[in-house]
Amino acid sequence: MKSFRTLFGCEAGASGRVVALGVPYDRGTDPEHGGAAAAPTLIRSLSGPEHHCLAKGQLFDLASRSQLFVGADLSDLGNLRFQTSGTDDAYLAQVGDAMATLVHAGKRTLVLGGDHLVTLAVLRGYAQVGRRVQVVQLDAHHDLDEHPVSGERPTHATFMSAVADEGLAAQVLQVGVRGLSPYLPRTPDTVRVVGLGELERALLPATDVYLTVDTDAFDPAAAPAVSYPEPGGLGFDALDRVLATIRAAGLAVAGADWTEYNPRFDTAHHLTGRLVVRGVAALVTAMAQAAHGTAELR
Numbered sequence: 412m413k414s415f416r417t418l419f420g421c422e423a424g425a426s427g428r429v430v431a432l433g434v435p436y437d438r439g440t441d442p443e444h445g446g447a448a449a450a451p452t453l454i455r456s457l458s459g460p461e462h463h464c465l466a467k468g469q470l471f472d473l474a475s476r477s478q479l480f481v482g483a484d485l486s487d488l489g490n491l492r493f494q495t496s497g498t499d500d501a502y503l504a505q506v507g508d509a510m511a512t513l514v515h516a517g518k519r520t521l522v523l524g525g526d527h528l529v530t531l532a533v534l535r536g537y538a539q540v541g542r543r544v545q546v547v548q549l550d551a552h553h554d555l556d557e558h559p560v561s562g563e564r565p566t567h568a569t570f571m572s573a574v575a576d577e578g579l580a581a582q583v584l585q586v587g588v589r590g591l592s593p594y595l596p597r598t599p600d601t602v603r604v605v606g607l608g609e610l611e612r613a614l615l616p617a618t619d620v621y622l623t624v625d626t627d628a629f630d631p632a633a634a635p636a637v638s639y640p641e642p643g644g645l646g647f648d649a650l651d652r653v654l655a656t657i658r659a660a661g662l663a664v665a666g667a668d669w670t671e672y673n674p675r676f677d678t679a680h681h682l683t684g685r686l687v688v689r690g691v692a693a694l695v696t697a698m699a700q701a702a703h704g705t706a707e708l709r
C-alpha cells in the first residue's frame with residue numbers, strides 16, 4: 412500500500428472499528444464553487460502529526476480531560492480518487508460499493524467529503540446491504556428539490572430528494588436549516604426540519620443513526636470556509652449536543668460524514684479546517700463508544 416498521511420496518524424487500512432475514507436469529489440456543485448475535493452487531504456494534514464497524532468495510541472480532549480479514542484478505534488483507507496476517464500455515476504457507485512463492503516464487515520464508516528452529494532452515494536451503499544438508518548443532518552440548507560425534474564442529476568443542493576424518493580432512510584431530521592430561498596422545497600414525509608431541543612423526541616427508537624455534517628451548518632463566523640455561507644448558524648457545541656442526544660436515546664451512530672469544507676475560502680491558518688478536525692474527532696469518538704458495546708448496531 413502506498414504510504415500517506417492518515418487521519419490523526421492512525422493505521423492505514425480497514426483494521427479499525429471506525430474506518431475513514433476520503434471522497435475528494437466536488438462535481439456535485441457548480442464549478443465556480445468547487446474546492447471541497449481538496450478537503451480530505453487537508454483535514455488529515457491538520458489532524459497531525461504534532462498535535463493529535465495517535466502515535467502514542469490515544470487522543471485526549473483537554474477541556475474535559477477525557478480520552479476521546481484509542482489507536483485501534485480508527486483506521487484510514489485514504490482517498491478514493493476520481494478518475495477523469497470514468498463517469499461521475501461510476502465513481503459515486505464505487506463510493507457506495509466501498510460503504511457496502513465496510514458495513515457488511517461490521518465497520519462504522521467515516522467519509523471525508525467532498526461536497527454533500529457524496530452522502531447520497533454513501534446511503535445507497537448502506538441500502539445495498541439492507542442497512543436502514545435514520546439520518547441526522549446538520550446543514551444550513553435542506554438540500555431538497557422544488558419539484559422533481561425527470562432525468563436531472565441530483566446535486567449537492569438537491570440530493571435529499573433522491574434519498575427520500577429511493578427510500579434510503581427511515582427518516583431524515585435536519586438541524587440548522589435557515590436563510591432565504593426563491594422557492595419552498597417539496598417536503599417528502601420522511602424529511603423534516605427540527606430544532607436541537609426537538610431532536611430527542613423526533614428520533615425513531617431502535618434505529619441506527621447516520622450523521623451527516625455539512626460545514627455550513629455552523630455559523631460562518633466560526634467556519635467561514637464553505638461555498639455558500641449562511642449567517643446565524645449553529646455554535647460548535649451543537650455537535651456535542653446532537654451526539655449526546657443520540658446517546659441519551661440509546662441509539663448507535665452507525666456511520667457519519669463531514670462534507671462541504673472548502674479550503675479555498677479558509678483563513679491562512681485554516682480556522683475552519685481546525686474546527687472540522689475537532690468535529691471529526693467527536694464523530695470518531697461517538698462511533699468508537701458505540702462499537703465498544705454501549706449501543707449495539709441493528
Ligand SMILES: [Mn+2]
Nearest residue numbers: 527550554625
Ligand atoms: Mn448540504
